[in-house]
Amino acid sequence: MDLFNSPYLFLASGLVAGLVIGFFLRKRVVEGNEKNIKAQSRQIIETAIVEAEQLKKEALLQSKEAAYKVKQALEEELQADRDELKDERRQLKRKRDGLKREWDSYDRKQLELYKNEKRLKQLKDEWQEKHKEIDNLIGKQRYELSRLAGISQEEAKKLLMDSLESEARMDAAKRLAKIENEMKVEADRKAKNILALAISRYAGDYVADRTVSVVPLPSDEMKGRIIGREGRNIRAIEAATGIDIIIDDTPEAVILSGFNPVRREVARLALLQLINDGRIHPGRIEEVVEKVTRELEVTMREAGEQSTFDVGVHGVHVELMNLLGRLKYRTSYGQNVLQHSLEVSFLCGIMASELGVDVKIAKRAGLLHDIGKAVDHEVEGSHAIIGRDLAKKYGEAEEVVYAIGAHHEDQPPQSVIDVLVQSADALSGARPGARKEMLESYVKRLEDLEAIANGYEGVEKSYAIQAGRDLRIIVDSNKVKDEEATLLSLDIAKSIEDKLTYPGQIRITVIRETRAVEYAR
Template sequence: MSVLNHPSLFLFLGLCFGAAIGYLLRKQFIEGHQRNIQAQSRQIIETAIVEAEQLKKEAILQSKEEVYQVKQALEKELKADREELKDEERQLAKKRENLKKEWDTLEKKTRDLQQSEEKLKDKEVSIEEKNREVDDLLAKQRYEMARIAGISQEEAKKMLMDSMESEARMEAAKRLARIENEAKMEADRKAKNIIALAISRYAGDYVADKTVSMVPLPNDEMKGRIIGREGRNIRAIEAATGIDIIIDDTPEAVILSGFNPVRREVARLALLQLIGDGRIHPGRIEEVVNKVTNELEVTIREAGEQATFDVGAHGVHLELIKLLGRLRYRTSYGQNVLQHSLEVAFLCGIMASELGLDVKMAKRAGLLHDIGKAVDHEVEGSHAIIGRDLARKYGEADDIVYAIGAHHEDQPPQSVLDVLVQSADALSGARPGARKEMLQSYVKRLEDLENIANSCPGVDKSYAIQAGRDLRIIVDANKISDEAAILMSQDIARSVEEKLTYPGQIRVTVIRETRAVEYAK
């Protein structure tokens, strides 16, 4: 048997051939798989490159957008800064213009003052010359009278003195009238300009928040609920508030009576809340009164803070702010005292500005001038003195303290600020509609004015007009001369100042009428 025909050899060769084919196939499969992996790797890399490029573009766009927004914001801020600088430049230009006007006004006033001094000097020289002339005339008259009449020097002196006294009184009355007219014209012109400007710049509406002493009820049955069983509810309300509750025949209303306006307001608000709630018993009453008291204290403080803010008074002590807020519930002749204080503050500021004084200090003094009225029902004394002591206690400046104490002449005025506060207080209290008076006291004042005028000799008729602010007096022309009419107006004005108390001022006008009558036949 040959070797080629041996079966084992064929099997061995077949296995070798199969192994070779398997190796080749496996190698080919591995190479193909590697080629696929490389292709996928290249594709992943290309995709990553594309995505990176996209992210880069997006990042560049986003950064450009942020840069643009920052640029816009900076441009906006720069524009706002430029506008603010322009506003400041305009304000500075305006202030420079105002300073220039004030300087021109000051120079004009200085020139006027110099001219007035020169006129006064001329008048003094003229008066001295006239006095010398009068002395010469007197000497000559004495000599002639003694020579002609043959009387003694003492008798002649007495006759001359009587004659010269009469002439001097007439001459003095004439000169007094002329000087007073000149002074009045100049003073009236300046005063009217200042007051007219003050009134025109503060021509605000006036609304007085009056404290209400009557509480309306939904029905008369509510009176019984307010009284409570055996009066325990009404006693609880009176004990908690310190206010007397008067329940009478007035339909659907109860009356609150008490001197303390803040307590009266607490009682009014608490009673309204109890009526609206419907639960009226001692425990609930005490709870509501405490709640209303706390709320009203906040309201009072806010009212005081608002008043100081409106006026521009900074650094006012908290206790003074609270007292200012209490003035919201205080009235004087029907005028709300807080509104009155604000008016006085604004008027003081306007007049101080015209006079070149410290406007802030004038406003502060005007705002605090009636601060004593917040506690005048608790402390003895004039409200001006009480307010002065309170302002000094809480650290106000000495000028403001003195102005508060002097605004009703409890102490004599010492500075222009004192007079400004007095004037502004009179303006606010005396303007039409500001205050109310009882009819009896109003009529009594008119009668007293006319009686003072009629008590003077030579008065024919007298009329108190313009709500008692103008007294017109008609005199007999045969008994009263023009010069005597001037002296009569001064005497009556002084008598009115001494005997009567009144707000503002009263003008006294004496009218002397001369008639010439003839008949044509």
């Protein structure tokens, strides 16, 4: 079988031809794609180059703009520095001119100083020469005076020193009187303003109790029941209370008499309960008196608590409050001591607020200043010292303790609080009608005042007037000079303070007059 003439050969040649044709076709397709890729690549590259050029131009413009701004800012800053340098140069020029003027002035002053020193040296030399001449003249004068007077130089010096000392004392007295008058006027004005303000702001009532109490009766028949059979009821009441019962002709009333106000109050309350109850016999009397005594103790404690509440003082020991309550039934020259203590506390607080002092401490010291009077009949000593010890015992502050002890000069005042308590105490006790004074002690105090004044040399007469608040002293004008009158008033005031005890203050007025008398004939 002929292989090349067979159909297989034809198929194989066709297949080869197809492969060749397919190869060339594929090659042409690949070459076409490669051309397209290259074209696209060139286009992308060209586009990128254009964009890069555009970005380059924009970046260049931005950098130029930033550089321009920086340059402008630098130029402005440089201009500001130039202006500042110009200002500094002008200031330096002004300072230089000023220094030049000052230097010229300094030169002139130095020249003047040199001339003045030269002139001063000349004057000093002249003064020394004149001083020598004066010394020589004084020496000659002293020699002549000693020769003419017949006394030595030492004796002359002594006479001169005595004369100078007398003149100095007189000048000192004059200045002392002037300064004292000025200070008195100013201090008196301020003190009067503060006291007047304190008095006007305080509107409390005072109570002037006496040593008797009156008990009203429903009828005069009750007097017989109070007396009892053979006087046993009245004796039982007097024995249980320690108070005298006076039954006289007074209609529908009996009088209780006694110096102990607490006992007198117990007797009054007990008698009122017995009268209301109607059962009056010794057993019932003792029972009622014991009951009233317990009730009165509660009443006194409540009065003490109320007094601390009224003045705004807190934290007071309970024993001190009990003692304050006892002052409700204690009197001094007829003045109720508890009311007096409240008044002193209020006055202290008002004056302390005006002076800028601690108001609470001032009120506390004023309220407790007479606390010693609650037990002064049981303890020996001054009520001020007793009160001081009680306040210290029950934990009061040192300022309060000292003020209590100093309010009657038992110890010298050391602070403003001490003086305020003294002033308020005198102010409360010295008001007209606040206290009653026995005639004998009143007259004795006036006599003592006049006796102290009459004991000084040069005093002719003395008169205690204004209830002993004012002492007028008439002196001999030949023995007491005007300047010595001031010293005399000070000495008498000091002597009165040392020797007498009195409420408030006493004004000493020294009167000196010169009379020239002649007759026309």
